[in-house]
Amino acid sequence: MAILFRSTPAATARWRPLLAELMPEHEFRFWPEIGDPAAIEYAMVWQPPPGLLASLPNLKLICGLGAGIDHLLRDPELPRHVPIMRLVDPYMTDAMSEYVVLSALRLHRQDLDYLAQQRAQIWEERDQKNACERPVGILGFGTLGQEAGRKLRALGFPVAGWSRGAKEIAGFKTYAGAEGLAAIAAESEILVCLLPLTAATEGILDAALFARLPRGAGLVNAGRGDHLVEADLIPALEGGQLSGAVLDVFRDEPLPSEHPFWTHPRIIATPHIAAETHPPTAAAIIGNAIRRFAAGQPVPNLVDLARGY
Numbered sequence: 001m002a003i004l005f006r007s008t009p010a011a012t013a014r015w016r017p018l019l020a021e022l023m024p025e026h027e028f029r030f031w032p033e034i035g036d037p038a039a040i041e042y043a044m045v046w047q048p049p050p051g052l053l054a055s056l057p058n059l060k061l062i063c064g065l066g067a068g069i070d071h072l073l074r075d076p077e078l079p080r081h082v083p084i085m086r087l088v089d090p091y092m093t094d095a096m097s098e099y100v101v102l103s104a105l106r107l108h109r110q111d112l113d114y115l116a117q118q119r120a121q122i123w124e125e126r127d128q129k130n131a132c133e134r135p136v137g138i139l140g141f142g143t144l145g146q147e148a149g150r151k152l153r154a155l156g157f158p159v160a161g162w163s164r165g166a167k168e169i170a171g172f173k174t175y176a177g178a179e180g181l182a183a184i185a186a187e188s189e190i191l192v193c194l195l196p197l198t199a200a201t202e203g204i205l206d207a208a209l210f211a212r213l214p215r216g217a218g219l220v221n222a223g224r225g226d227h228l229v230e231a232d233l234i235p236a237l238e239g240g241q242l243s244g245a246v247l248d249v250f251r252d253e254p255l256p257s258e259h260p261f262w263t264h265p266r267i268i269a270t271p272h273i274a275a276e277t278h279p280p281t282a283a284a285i286i287g288n289a290i291r292r293f294a295a296g297q298p299v300p301n302l303v304d305l306a307r308g309y
């Protein structure tokens, strides 16, 4: 029995020397040197080339190396009978909530304006609210969204969450469905996207949604680049409907050098680093899932392909 490992070259270089120590009981095949495909029963993958997983006749379990699985669903030959586990790692959840809190605070405390003032040597106070006067709405109120919400709430922000199914969570206003989207947008001075990318959520951050936000709202997108209709962002920023955007994910990654988001004064862009996969903790979680699967026990965080996440 062997495990296929396939990720970006940089991530593979990071994981490769660690796997023998972290998962010593397993034999690994590193793509593209996979040897006999019939020997591979498990796959640890990020953005596998289309057709790779379908070429493994004895594949039993696919372990995604990220929380989102849109990178797998893009493969038209994905063997849909093989269960997929997405990575839910408290280490990554903490990383994401740090990113969201940092981004919300930057928007809340008018960091973009004060940085511009510093460059121009302008000593001038701006009106400032307290966190308790700045409602934050989180689109995607699952593992990552709820933890980010808890940390934002601890800082005093009123937090609301939007999910697919209606839910009650103590301490938060919650919304669901199309009506819920309009309602959460109407009250969110900072809107955070932590949705999975599915047919229903692609392009959700568009001019129509921005128009529903309170004027001057801030946007944080740490879900996926395809959640944002990129052409709608700069007009919303330049017209003042949005006051700033913090973006970690983009339609094309790496963000092309000529892309206007690199240099726009009201955009903060980071290279998809909000919550990176952390080999020591991720290997323990995936190793445990493989042991459970092999013993016929239930595996956590299996993807529902009909739902798309």
Ligand SMILES: NC(=O)c1ccc[n+]([C@@H]2O[C@H](COP(=O)([O-])OP(=O)(O)OC[C@H]3O[C@@H](n4cnc5c(N)ncnc54)[C@H](OP(=O)(O)O)[C@@H]3O)[C@@H](O)[C@H]2O)c1
Pocket (backbone or CB within 6 Å): 066, 067, 068, 069, 088, 096, 139, 140, 141, 142, 143, 144, 145, 162, 163, 164, 165, 166, 177, 194, 195, 196, 197, 198, 200, 201, 222, 223, 224, 248, 249, 272, 273, 274, 275, 276, 309
């Ligand atoms: N930038 C980064 O570094 C980074 C790192 C990790 C993850 N991510 C992104 O974050 C996403 C979320 O991860 P997670 O672990 O929090 O996922 P999760 O636990 O599955 O939570 C997803 C949330 O989105 C909601 N949702 C899904 N489809 C919806 C729809 N059509 N309308 C309204 N709500 C919808 C779900 O609603 P229900 O609760 O009703 O199911 C759930 O609340 C990942 O898919 C990935 O794209 C980004």
